[in-house]
Amino acid sequence: xxxxxxxxxxxxxxxxxxxxxxxxxxxxxxxxxxxxxxxxxxxxxxxxxxxxxxxxxxxxxxxxxxxxxxxxxxxxxxxxxxxxxxxxxxxxxxxxxxxxxxxxxxxxxxxxxxxxxxxxxxxxxxxxxxxxxxxxxx
Ligand code: ZN
Numbered sequence: 001x002x003x004x005x006x007x008x009x010x011x012x013x014x015x016x017x018x019x020x021x022x023x024x025x026x027x028x029x030x031x032x033x034x035x036x037x038x039x040x041x042x043x044x045x046x047x048x049x050x051x052x053x054x055x056x057x058x059x060x061x062x063x064x065x066x067x068x069x070x071x072x073x074x075x076x077x078x079x080x081x082x083x084x085x086x087x088x089x090x091x092x093x094x095x096x097x098x099x100x101x102x103x104x105x106x107x108x109x110x111x112x113x114x115x116x117x118x119x120x121x122x123x124x125x126x127x128x129x130x131x132x133x134x135x136x137x138x
Contacts (some may be wrong), residue, residue, distance in 0.1 A: 005033030005135040013124035015066045016074075020119040021056055022131055024127035025120075027109050029133040036072015037105045043099040045130055048089035050096035058062060068092055068122065073119035089123035104137055 009025045030040055042051050068102065071092070078087030100117065103110040111117070119129055120122070 002038075002136065002138055003033070003035055005029065005035060005133075007032070007133045007136070010118060011129050011131065013085045013119070013121035013126050015121070017069055017122050018121035018122050019052075019065060020129070021060065021116050022119055023056075023111075023116045025131070026117050027131055030104055030135055032038055032110045033104075033135040034107075035104055035135050036135040038104045038135060040102045040104050040109055041099060041132075041136075042102070042117060043132045043134070044119055045132055046093065046098065048086055048093050049129055050098055050119065050120040050122070051094050051131070052096060052103075053100055053111060053115040054115050055121040056116040056118075063117075068120065070098070070123065071095070074134055082091050086123040092120070092122040104132065104135060111120045 011020045011022060013020060026042055044051050054113045072088035074088040080087035080090060119131060
């Protein structure tokens with residue numbers, strides 16, 4: 001019998017480019033779901049944010065944000081900036097992706113030791129960013 005568990009978490013971001021560790025929320029959602037084996041989708045319903053899984057090491061987090069800033073070029077003369085000054089954030093979201101999928105094995109989120117889950121903010125600060133968590137399985 002397949003079950004589906006749904007939860008929305010809300011986080012705030014403090015800077016234009018920011019990484020918010022949401023690992024605990026995702027693992028808690030998997031626990032609450034009661035699902036033993038299946039998949040966990042982590043999805044940010046935003047066009048200017050993304051989801052990644054990587055190591056929570058302070059220097060690396062700064063490196064990732066530096067790279068995203070260089071990649072997306074916020075100061076470039078993007079056409080979208082004529083109506084909304086955040087083209088770089090849309091491009092970052094499009095490239096990095098607004099979701100990540102994880103296995104659920106034996107009732108736990110299966111992730112590497114150095115794979116924490118982060119919301120990537122590229123158009124902050126924002127008082128509210130939503131993350132939808134769906135756990136599906138049996
Ligand atoms: Zn925009």
